[in-house]
Amino acid sequence: MYTPGPEFSCMNNRVVVRSLVTPDGCLVAMDDGLVQWRPHHGTNRRIKLDAIATVMLVIKGPTNRIESAIIGDANGGVTYLTLPMLDIVDKFTVDGGVVRSMCSASPNETSFLVATQGGQVWMVGPNVPRRGVKLFTYDGPISSLRLHDQIIHIQSGWNRASYSMDGSQTTHTNGRQPFEEKAKQRANRRAKILESQQLASDGPQPLMLDLPAVA
Numbered sequence: 001m002y003t004p005g006p007e008f009s010c011m012n013n014r015v016v017v018r019s020l021v022t023p024d025g026c027l028v029a030m031d032d033g034l035v036q037w038r039p040h041h042g043t044n045r046r047i048k049l050d051a052i053a054t055v056m057l058v059i060k061g062p063t064n065r066i067e068s069a070i071i072g073d074a075n076g077g078v079t080y081l082t083l084p085m086l087d088i089v090d091k092f093t094v095d096g097g098v099v100r101s102m103c104s105a106s107p108n109e110t111s112f113l114v115a116t117q118g119g120q121v122w123m124v125g126p127n128v129p130r131r132g133v134k135l136f137t138y139d140g141p142i143s144s145l146r147l148h149d150q151i152i153h154i155q156s157g158w159n160r161a162s163y164s165m166d167g168s169q170t171t172h173t174n175g176r177q178p179f180e181e182k183a184k185q186r187a188n189r190r191a192k193i194l195e196s197q198q199l200a201s202d203g204p205q206p207l208m209l210d211l212p213a214v215a
Helices: 177-202
Strands: 016-021 025-030 034-039 045-048 053-060 066-073 077-082 088-093 099-104 112-116 120-124 132-137 144-148 151-156 159-164 169-173
Touching (some): 025 053, 053 099, 099 144
Antiparallel strands (some): 016 025, 099 112, 120 132
């Protein structure tokens, strides 16, 4: 069978964009939306998603073995897959752009928190109203989040913040503030040094006496 050159795609040309290593195997995402499960023992499985995977999360089952994976993608999609078969259990979609981070939102692992490039944090799941509820929006992309004692902790660059489950903010920490204060202190020290040098140059110069020429 002949395949025109522009339409030819070899698996070796794919680029790995995300990977997640587990005790049972490795979950790998490619730059064309392909996701592959490579177990230490058994058969490789793969599935093609609608968009490039940006976040991958695996979940343990009642037997304490990894039984499922949650994958966020560049289009705001969240796909719930079984492991090792990679069968689709459910799919969700959130607004806010690229999915940047995710975590479990319930002990029974049926709902999840999803954070996006646009700073939105959603809860999605089959039992969530309308299958997805936006909890709050942060002013900046969220690079990581976790849930502890019903408090959502997020990281955005140098900044950290925490929110309650109703979306109200409880704390905010500007991680750049210590560096900004040190930079200001260095600038003040440089200004004082320059000022003292300027004052010294503007002061009276020492008298230089003519020395006799030596024949």
